[in-house]
Amino acid sequence: MALPSEFMQELRLRSDISQVVSGYVNLHRRGKISVGLCPFHGEKTPSFTVYPATESFYCFGCGVGGDVVSFIMRIENLDYIDAVKLLAQRAGLEMPQESSYDDSMQRLRLRVLEANREAARFFHSQLHTPQGKAGLEYLHGRQLSDGTIRSFGLGFAPDSWRSLTNHLLDKGFNSSELVQANLAMQSKKGDIYDRFRNRVMFPIIDTRGNVIAFGGRIMTDEKPKYLNTSDTVAFKKSNNLFALNRAKNSKSDKLILCEGYMDVIALHQAGFDFAVATLGTSLTSEQAVVIKRYTNTVVICYDSDEAGQKATARAIEILRRAGLDIHVLTIPDGKDPDEFIKKHGDSGAYRFRMLLENSGNDLEYKLTKLKEKYDMNTADGRAKYVNAAAVLLAGVRNSIQRDVYIGELAHEYNVTTESVERTVNYELRKRAKASKKDEFANAQKQLTNEGLAPIAGQRITGALRVVRAEEALIAYLVNNPDMAGKVTQSLPPQKFVTEFNRRVYSEVTSRILNGESAMLMDISPEFSAEEISRIAKILSNYNVDIATPKACMEYVDIILEESNKMTPKEITATMSNEEINRYFKWLGQAKKSKRKPN
Numbered sequence: 001m002a003l004p005s006e007f008m009q010e011l012r013l014r015s016d017i018s019q020v021v022s023g024y025v026n027l028h029r030r031g032k033i034s035v036g037l038c039p040f041h042g043e044k045t046p047s048f049t050v051y052p053a054t055e056s057f058y059c060f061g062c063g064v065g066g067d068v069v070s071f072i073m074r075i076e077n078l079d080y081i082d083a084v085k086l087l088a089q090r091a092g093l094e095m096p097q098e099s100s101y102d103d104s105m106q107r108l109r110l111r112v113l114e115a116n117r118e119a120a121r122f123f124h125s126q127l128h129t130p131q132g133k134a135g136l137e138y139l140h141g142r143q144l145s146d147g148t149i150r151s152f153g154l155g156f157a158p159d160s161w162r163s164l165t166n167h168l169l170d171k172g173f174n175s176s177e178l179v180q181a182n183l184a185m186q187s188k189k190g191d192i193y194d195r196f197r198n199r200v201m202f203p204i205i206d207t208r209g210n211v212i213a214f215g216g217r218i219m220t221d222e223k224p225k226y227l228n229t230s231d232t233v234a235f236k237k238s239n240n241l242f243a244l245n246r247a248k249n250s251k252s253d254k255l256i257l258c259e260g261y262m263d264v265i266a267l268h269q270a271g272f273d274f275a276v277a278t279l280g281t282s283l284t285s286e287q288a289v290v291i292k293r294y295t296n297t298v299v300i301c302y303d304s305d306e307a308g309q310k311a312t313a314r315a316i317e318i319l320r321r322a323g324l325d326i327h328v329l330t331i332p333d334g335k336d337p338d339e340f341i342k343k344h345g346d347s348g349a350y351r352f353r354m355l356l357e358n359s360g361n362d363l364e365y366k367l368t369k370l371k372e373k374y375d376m377n378t379a380d381g382r383a384k385y386v387n388a389a390a391v392l393l394a395g396v397r398n399s400i401q402r403d404v405y406i407g408e409l410a411h412e413y414n415v416t417t418e419s420v421e422r423t424v425n426y427e428l429r430k431r432a433k434a435s436k437k438d439e440f441a442n443a444q445k446q447l448t449n450e451g452l453a454p455i456a457g458q459r460i461t462g463a464l465r466v467v468r469a470e471e472a473l474i475a476y477l478v479n480n481p482d483m484a485g486k487v488t489q490s491l492p493p494q495k496f497v498t499e500f501n502r503r504v505y506s507e508v509t510s511r512i513l514n515g516e517s518a519m520l521m522d523i524s525p526e527f528s529a530e531e532i533s534r535i536a537k538i539l540s541n542y543n544v545d546i547a548t549p550k551a552c553m554e555y556v557d558i559i560l561e562e563s564n565k566m567t568p569k570e571i572t573a574t575m576s577n578e579e580i581n582r583y584f585k586w587l588g589q590a591k592k593s594k595r596k597p598n
């Protein structure tokens with residue numbers, strides 16, 4: 001995806017990151033940086049920071065960061081080339097000739113989206129043909145109105161091997177595009193055939209209105225009940241949600257998270273236009289971050305069977321980590337929201353609204369679940385429950401909230417507030433002790449995250465120190481390229497102990513030594529989106545204004561000193577085979593040069 005470097009240089013100079021970002025975010029200057037409310041997650045106090053000096057941004061709330069191109073990629077939901085095109089247009093720059101860069105992936109993505117759109121039209125039109133009649137009857141049987149069927153673009157894939165395939169080939173798509181879109185499969189002989197057959201079809205539409213995938217439900221007892229599009233160039237299951245394209249326009253400040261497409265559609269039909277669902281998988285942390293972009297409050301509304309309750313417990317943890325307020329709606333009779341609303345006929349929507357308003361927060365939900373474990377008809381059972389509940393309350397971070405629950409629990413079971421408090425405090429102390437123990441384990445874990453092999457106890461602090469020095473040095477060099485010559489003389493990349501920092505350091509220094517610019521935007525094509533966020537974080541974590549050339553050489557010393565203490569095994573643990581070969585070759589040369597000449 002290499003664009004000519006002169007062009008990129010020009011684009012960089014003309015795309016001031018503060019200016020570009022302020023088109024989307026209300027930025028306030030604070031000295032040399034600017035801050036604002038993050039556009040990528042919901043927040044009330046600004047943690048989104050723009051650094052003009054390093055031409056980067058970083059959000060301390062959700063950990064997203066990068067350069068001006070990655071900002072546009074994220075906020076406009078574009079791929080790299082299209083983000084560059086948009087910036088070029090904004091800066092009045094002409095894009096280089098198409099042949100000078102490879103945008104084949106982008107073209108394929110567009111073809112896949114077009115094929116999906118045409119497929120959605122085809123599936124929908126089948127509902128009104130003889131072979132699709134069964135599909136329409138099924139949807140009517142699930143009490144969906146024609147209006148709902150139309151607005152969700154529901155459809156039917158005929159019981160045939162070639163009907164969609166032939167239709168799309170006629171429309172000018174080629175076999176490879178259909179296979180890439182996961183609309184068709186290829187047999188061993190090379191023939192292609194429809195992937196979805198005899199299924200009711202649910203198009204999955206992203207927040208920009210693209211049909212990105214499908215879910216197909218079989219109408220019989222055959223397995224699998226649901227068949228979904230696998231990941232394609234245009235679709236990633238783990239960060240999309242069904243019906244978010246509609247729910248994002250709802251007036252409600254909440255989102256209802258359901259398990260199935262049918263639940264979502266039934267809720268929308270009943271007036272709850274803020275329901276979404278995961279795509280045939282359990283909730284992922286990426287989806288939680290997407291949700292946080294649109295709301296602060298999620299109501300989990302999963303099936304009331306055992307599997308649904310297990311999934312609820314899991315979802316609570318994931319959503320909490322994303323900083324969301326969580327409510328849990330429990331369906332009292334019937335298995336899922338779809339069934340519940342249907343069962344109650346005309347009063348279904350009203351009753352569901354009552355459930356929604358009374359849905360407790362996740363702690364209340366956990367207390368209810370806990371209660372089910374004890375025999376509340378005996379004094380012994382109640383006492384055991386109060387004890388277990390107090391342990392649960394120790395997990396409430398907000399002390400005011402904790403006190404309120406302690407008071408309520410004491411009142412409800414007619415015990416003194418003090419006795420509940422004692423249990424809670426005992427538990428809190430126990431946890432504090434355990435967390436000290438965890439500190440050591442955490443440091444070790446942090447190093448493992450950096451890709452380091454386990455390091456003996458007393459040297460952990462040193463190893464953490466060297467990781468920090470590596471990061472500080474990278475941030476310093478990006479800001480002070482003049483020092484790169486001196487630094488690389490004493491510190492070859494091989495001396496870096498973490499694989500990631502080593503790659504960043506190599507990239508940055510080799511560019512500088514070649515006389516090229518090494519800002520985040522220059523090096524970012526070499527890294528993934530996640531890695532770019534990581535580099536932006538490094539750049540934002542170290543206050544380069546106060547770092548001096550002397551500090552810079554101290555970082556070098558720390559890295560040399562600590563990495564010399566590490567065994568070759570510890571160091572090479574983070575390397576690929578190729579890097580290991582290079583490392584030992586380098587080690588041999590370094591040793592040779594130290595020998596005195598005869």
Ligand SMILES: [Zn+2]
Nearest residue numbers: 038041059062
């Ligand atoms: Zn953020």
